[in-house]
Amino acid sequence: MPEPIVHWGHPLMMGIVIFVLGIYTAAVGWKGRKAEEVPVRAKALSDHKKLAPMMSLFIALGYTGGILSLVMQGHPILHSAHFWTGSAALGVLGVNGAISASKFGGGKPALRTAHAYIGTIAMVVLFVHAALGVKLGLSI
Numbered sequence: 001m002p003e004p005i006v007h008w009g010h011p012l013m014m015g016i017v018i019f020v021l022g023i024y025t026a027a028v029g030w031k032g033r034k035a036e037e038v039p040v041r042a043k044a045l046s047d048h049k050k051l052a053p054m055m056s057l058f059i060a061l062g063y064t065g066g067i068l069s070l071v072m073q074g075h076p077i078l079h080s081a082h083f084w085t086g087s088a089a090l091g092v093l094g095v096n097g098a099i100s101a102s103k104f105g106g107g108k109p110a111l112r113t114a115h116a117y118i119g120t121i122a123m124v125v126l127f128v129h130a131a132l133g134v135k136l137g138l139s140i
Contacts, residue, residue, distance in 0.1 A: 001072070007140065010069045011133050014062040017055065018126045025051040026123050033116055052100070052119075056093045059126075063090055066133075073140055082136045085129035092122040 025048060032044030063086050070077050077083050096118045104111040 006069055006072050008137065010062065010066045011130075011137055014059075014066070014133070015130060017058045017062060018123075018130055021051065021055045021058065022123055022126060025055050026119060029116065029119060033112075049100075053097070056097055059093060060090060063087075075136075075140055080132075080136055082129060082132040085125055085132055089122055089125045089129055092118060092125060096122060 028044045029048040029052070032041050032048055035041035035044060066086060067077060067083075070080065070083070096115055099105075099111055099115045099118070102111070104115065
């Protein structure tokens with residue numbers, strides 16, 4: 001495998017997932033939550049419902065790819081803040097997915113609100129994760 005692909009393949013692909021798919025998924029989730037017009041709300045929430053599981057799956061696959069990249073480069077995995085923020089992001093996305101899968105506890109408004117804010121926290125963690133990843137990539 002060519003070294004540039006091993007070194008920068010994970011950051012490139014995950015950058016697309018986080019900064020394109022992730023931002024769009026979060027934006028349509030908030031748009032659906034805040035929209036007052038029923039058709040706009042329904043379309044946004046439908047898009048969010050379709051995209052969020054796909055984004056989470058890509059994050060999980062990228063997590064695996066990132067670990068593989070570190071192993072292939074001989075870098076210790078557990079010593080990286082990038083590894084820990086990735087693990088945290090995956091955990092937060094898992095909790096948020098579980099809230100959604102529970103149908104928000106039967107439609108409880110408090111769980112819908114928690115879902116929105118936990119998703120926002122997940123995106124912030126992913127932005128920090130990306131910054132730490134760039135730092136790590138430049139240091140290896």
